[in-house]
Amino acid sequence: MASAALVSIAGSLLAFALQGPPAVVQPAATTPTTAASADATAKFNAIVEAQDAWRMIVYPEYALRRGIRARAGELTDASLAGINKRQATSEQFLEELRAIDAGKLSPADARDYALMRRELELGSEGFRFNGWMMPVSGRNGPHQDIAQMGELGTFADLADYDAYNKRLLGVPGMLIGTMEVMHAGIDSGAMPPKVTVVQVPLQIRTVRQSLRETLRKPFASMPKTIAPADRERLLADFERTIDPIDTALTQFEAFFIDEYLPKCRDTIGASAMKDGSAWYAHELKSHTTTALTPQEIHDIGKSEVARIRAEMMTVIAKTDWFAADASRAKMTDDARFAAFIEFLHTDPRFYCKTAEELLARYRDVCKKIDPKLPTLFATCPRLTYGVREIPRFMAPAQTTAYYQPGAPLRGEAGNFYANTYALDQRPTYEFIPLSLHEAVPGHHFQIALAQELTNVREFRKDLGSTAFTEGWALYAERLGIEMGFFENPYDDFGRLLYEMWRSCRLVVDTGIHQFGWTREQAIAFMTANTALSEINIANEVDRYISWPGQACGYKIGELTIRRLRADAEKALGAKFDIRRFHDAVLLDGPLPLDVLEQNIRAWISSEERRIAAQG
Numbered sequence: 001m002a003s004a005a006l007v008s009i010a011g012s013l014l015a016f017a018l019q020g021p022p023a024v025v026q027p028a029a030t031t032p033t034t035a036a037s038a039d040a041t042a043k044f045n046a047i048v049e050a051q052d053a054w055r056m057i058v059y060p061e062y063a064l065r066r067g068i069r070a071r072a073g074e075l076t077d078a079s080l081a082g083i084n085k086r087q088a089t090s091e092q093f094l095e096e097l098r099a100i101d102a103g104k105l106s107p108a109d110a111r112d113y114a115l116m117r118r119e120l121e122l123g124s125e126g127f128r129f130n131g132w133m134m135p136v137s138g139r140n141g142p143h144q145d146i147a148q149m150g151e152l153g154t155f156a157d158l159a160d161y162d163a164y165n166k167r168l169l170g171v172p173g174m175l176i177g178t179m180e181v182m183h184a185g186i187d188s189g190a191m192p193p194k195v196t197v198v199q200v201p202l203q204i205r206t207v208r209q210s211l212r213e214t215l216r217k218p219f220a221s222m223p224k225t226i227a228p229a230d231r232e233r234l235l236a237d238f239e240r241t242i243d244p245i246d247t248a249l250t251q252f253e254a255f256f257i258d259e260y261l262p263k264c265r266d267t268i269g270a271s272a273m274k275d276g277s278a279w280y281a282h283e284l285k286s287h288t289t290t291a292l293t294p295q296e297i298h299d300i301g302k303s304e305v306a307r308i309r310a311e312m313m314t315v316i317a318k319t320d321w322f323a324a325d326a327s328r329a330k331m332t333d334d335a336r337f338a339a340f341i342e343f344l345h346t347d348p349r350f351y352c353k354t355a356e357e358l359l360a361r362y363r364d365v366c367k368k369i370d371p372k373l374p375t376l377f378a379t380c381p382r383l384t385y386g387v388r389e390i391p392r393f394m395a396p397a398q399t400t401a402y403y404q405p406g407a408p409l410r411g412e413a414g415n416f417y418a419n420t421y422a423l424d425q426r427p428t429y430e431f432i433p434l435s436l437h438e439a440v441p442g443h444h445f446q447i448a449l450a451q452e453l454t455n456v457r458e459f460r461k462d463l464g465s466t467a468f469t470e471g472w473a474l475y476a477e478r479l480g481i482e483m484g485f486f487e488n489p490y491d492d493f494g495r496l497l498y499e500m501w502r503s504c505r506l507v508v509d510t511g512i513h514q515f516g517w518t519r520e521q522a523i524a525f526m527t528a529n530t531a532l533s534e535i536n537i538a539n540e541v542d543r544y545i546s547w548p549g550q551a552c553g554y555k556i557g558e559l560t561i562r563r564l565r566a567d568a569e570k571a572l573g574a575k576f577d578i579r580r581f582h583d584a585v586l587l588d589g590p591l592p593l594d595v596l597e598q599n600i601r602a603w604i605s606s607e608e609r610r611i612a613a614q615g
Contacts, residue, residue, distance in 0.1 A: 034104075036101070036104050037104040037105070037106075039104075040100050040101050040102070040104035040105055041104070041105060041106070041109060043096070043099075043100050044097075044100055044105060044109055044112075044113055047093060047096050047097060047100075047116075048112070048116070048457055048459065050093070051093050051116075051459065052457075052458050052459060054089060055459075056068055056071075057071070058076065058077070058082075058086055058089075059076050060072065060073075060074040060075060060076060061075070061076060064153065064407070064410065065405075065407035065409070065410060065412075066407075066409055066458075067407070067409030067410055069159065069163065072159070072160070072163035072166075072167075073162065073163040073164075073165075073166025073167055073169075073170075074166070074167070074170060075167055075170040075171070075173075075174050076174075077177065078135075078142070078173075078174045078175075078177035078178050078181065079173075079176070079177035079180055079181070080177070080180045080181050080184055082177065083132065083181065087123075087124075087127050090120055090123055090124070091124060093120060094117070094120040094121065094124055097113065097116060097117050097120065098117070100113065102114070111595070112457055112460065114595075115459075115460065115463060115591075115592075115595070116459060118592065119459075119463060119464060122282075122285070122286050122464070125282055126279075126282055126283070126286065129275060129278070129279035129282065130185065130188055130190035131190070131279065131283075132181070133181055133182070133184050133185030133188060133190040134182075134185055134190055134191065134192045135178055135181055135182065136178070136182070136192070136197060136200060136256075137192060137196045137197055137200075137546040137547075138196055138197060138198075138199045138200060138203070138397030138398075138539075138542060138546070139394075139397060139398060139399070139543060139546065139547075141178075141200065141203075142171075142174055142175055142178045142252070143200070143203055143204045143207045143249065143252065144203070144207075144391075144394050145174075146171055146207060146211075146215075146245065146249070147207045147210075147214055147391055147393060147394070148391065149164075149167065149168070149171075149215060150164075150214060150215050150216070150217045150218050151217070152404070152412075153410070153412065154407075154410045154411055154412055155218045155221075155222070155223075156223060156411075157223060157225060157226070158225075158226050158230055158234075161218070161219070161222065161226070161234045162234070162237075164218060165234065165237045165238055165241060168215065168238070168241035168245065169241055169244075171241070171244075171245045171248065172244045172245060172247070172248035175248040175249065175251070175252045176248065178252070179251075179252060179255055182255075182260055186259070186260070186263055189273070189274055190273070191263055191264050191265050192264055192265070192546060193264065193265055193266070193267065193268045193545050193546065194261065194264040194265065194266055195268065195519060195542060195545065196542050196545050196546035197256075197260075197261065197264055197546075198261070199396065199397045200256055200261075201253055201256055201257050201261070203393055203394060203397070204249055204252060204253040204256065205253060206393035207249060207393055208246055208249050208250065208253070210393070211242060211245060211246055211249070212242050215238070215241075215242070215245075216238065219234065219235060219238060222234070268512055268518070268519055268545045269512050269513045269514070269516060269517070269545075270283070270513040270514075270548040271513055271514055271516070276513075277514070279548070280294070280513045280514060280548050280549060281293075281294070283548045283549030283550070284297065284549045284552060286464065286466075286549065287466040287467065287549045287550050287552060287553040288466070288467045288549070288552055288553050288556045288557075288593070289465055289466075289467045289468070289553075289592035289593045289594065290467070290556060290593060290594075292556065294510040294513070294514035294515070295510075295514075297506050297509075297510050297552055297556070298506065298507055298510040298511065298514075298515070300506055300555070300556070300559075301503050301504065301505070301506025301507035301508075301510070301555070302506075302507055304499075304503035304506070304555060304559075305500065305503050305504060305507065305529055308496055308499055308500045308503055309333075309337075309500070309529065311496055312337070312493065312496050312497075312500065313333055313336070313337065315489050315492050315493045315496060316336065316337070316340050316489075316493065317329075318489040318492075319340075319489045319490065319493075321340060321343050322336075322340075340531075341531045344427060344429070344490075344493075344531050345427075345531070345533065350427040350428050350429060350490070351423060351424055351426065351427060351428065352423055352426065352428065353423070354423070355389060355420035355423070358418065358420050358423060358426060359387060359388075359389060359418060359420065361428060361431055362387045362416070362418050362431055362434075362435060363387045365431050365432055365435040366385075366387060366416070366435050366439050366440065368485075369435060369436065369439070369440055369441075369480075369483065369485075370440065372483040372484075373440060373441055373445075375483075375579075376441070376479060376482065376483070376578055376579060376582060377441065377445075377579055377582050377583075378579040378580060378582070378583050379449065379582075379583050379586070379587060380445070380449075381444070381445060381448035381449045381451075381452055382408070382448075382452060383406050383408050383413060383414060383444075383448040383451070383452065384406075384413045384414075385406070385413055385414040385415060385416060385439055385440070385444040385448075386413050386414075386415050386416070387415070387416050387418060387439070388415045388416070388417050388418070389417070389418060389420050390402075390417045390418065390419045390420070390421075392420075392421065395419050395420065395421035396421050396422075397539060397542075398419055398421075398539065399419070399536070399539055399540060399543060400418070400419050400426070400430065400434060400536060401416065401417060401418045401419060401434050401437075401438050402417050402438065403415070403416055403417070403438045403439070403442075403443035403444060403447070404417060405443075405444075405447045405448075405451070406444075406448065406451075407451075408448070408451050408452055414443075414444040414447065414448060416435070416438040416439040416443075416444065417438075418434075422533075422535050424533075425533030425534065425535045425536060426533075427494070427531075427533070429490045429491055429493060429494035429497070430494050430497070430498065431494075432480055432485050432486070432491050432494060432495070433477040433480065433494055433495045433497075433498040434498070436476050436477045436479065436480050436485075437473045437474065437476060437477050437498070438473070440476075441476045441479060442472065442473035442476035442477070443469070443473050445476070445586075446469060446472045446473070446476075446586055446590070447469070449586050449587065450462070450586075450589045450590060453587065453588075453589055456588065456589050460588075460589045461589050461590075462590070463589065463590045463591065463592075465553075465590045465591060465592055465593075466550055466553030466554075466557070467553040467554075467556050467557035467560070467592075467593050468557055468590040468591055468592070468593065468596060469553075469557075469590050470553045470554040470557055471553065471554060471555075471556065471557015471558045471559075471560060471561055471593075472557065472558075472561065472585070472586070473554075474498075474499070474502055474554045474555065474557070474558035475557075475558045475561045475562060477495060477498055477499070478495070478499075478558075478562070480495060481495075482578075493531070497530055497531050497532070500529060500530050501526075501530050501532060501540075502551075502554040502555045502558070503555055504525065504526050504529055504530060505540075505544065505551035505552060505554065505555065506551075506552055506555055506556075507525060508522045508525055508526060508541065508544055508551075509544045509548070509549065509551045509552050510552070511525070512541075512544060512545060512548075513548045513549070519541060519542075519545065522541045522544070523537055523538060523541050526540065526541065556593070557593065560593045560596070560597070561585065561596075564585075564596070564597060564600045565581060567600075567604070568581055568600065568603075568604050568607075571604050571607075571608065572604065572607055572608065572611065575607070575611045577607075580607070581600075581603075584599065584600060584603040585599075585600070
């Protein structure tokens, strides 16, 4: 059995957890043959159950997405004490895991044991670097969470609205807790680069200016099942939440301007911080799920940049721009590339005139992708998705797009958010690869399928594997070739542009955080090798500065998936089935790349046996 501490956690918290949906079906395990294996299995199951129940207690928003409403009116404790308490409990789970003899577990349980242990060990290793003490950037922070609270979640009945008002009551405490953590960052020297947070005060001010209007949106369409008296009470309760939130945001803004921003660092690389090189190495290991060194990643990036640049030149030669002027064939490659990029940046045919037109174009692309999916996938998610505009207050500092997962058990669709700020820098030749990446068969497809799995333990559905999730989404862009979406050379150039962008990340991220690159060097490298707009390049570079290592997961993951597919195609020849391969990649949830490789090697062997049996 597990230790007394974990038995207590499992006993007291599982009662809460069982208020939700039935427990997920666990992987089949070999029947224990000894008392030792039975004991190891019991201990591991107790830890898994206890940790899952604990997560639903300390992360109320996560529980709500799981369909459990018992704490729907609460927010995650953002205070220093709350963070430290959660970390202490995670360390306890890790200690209990390490005490188990994994050799006594069934193969399925042994793999889950290794995955859980890896996740907890990475969290333990990373916590000491204090990156968590920098909770705000131009791309994230409590002010941005507040502004989107009315958009996230289902509002189906009276209980949902009461829970929403209670969550709003918790917002001032969330802001106070965040400031406490930021004070700890000041004291310990864990401060973000100033360039990544200079826009935050304006963002906070913008949130305050539209606070009531933004947060009141759910009340504009209350269900008819809510009685008039309850409607009146709900609105009155809502109004009482606004002034305290505004007061707390005002305090947060003043703290940011007067105390925090002046102490933010002028350096940009992780290596400039205390233990910065070790922190960066840890972040690379976490996000790529490999042991690749910064130098190895840097070199892979340069190699990919050279390869894609050659493909870009071939595609440019297929365009009407190239054909329109014979002198362009005589230009050097660098001159022709620069002239073509200038043309792309200035020709109005590549730009939308309104935000509404941009969103409509993205929706049209998604509608064209959807019917193509069954030819490449045997299993498609049941959850739907939509296309939305990135909130305008945060758009100037945001990247081109992002995906917000849905909640199948709550009936909440996933959403692909597109940036409508600076329309003259949002070219239409990006629309196809971006839709493939953020929506289907990219993030929405992969994440929704993981959420809907019934044959894996719950913690397996959201393992932290940037290289898998982002690598899959980048691989999904390339599937557009097989769908017939890149016949037009400008669209094909857009695909190559996005692949080049992710390859440049390997060079720029390592350049900034390991090799002492300046922000200007990073921008110059991106400008010389991509057709991204000026604003996109600046926002992207600032993202890499504020989030060390994360951007390297994309290309490393995509290259791995492509290599595994090539190996499968070679081994299986004409019998290779792309739909079965994609099932093999996706239907075990997000995985570290080494585990994914083990899975696909086993799948290839299984396919060989199946094909041989068929004769």
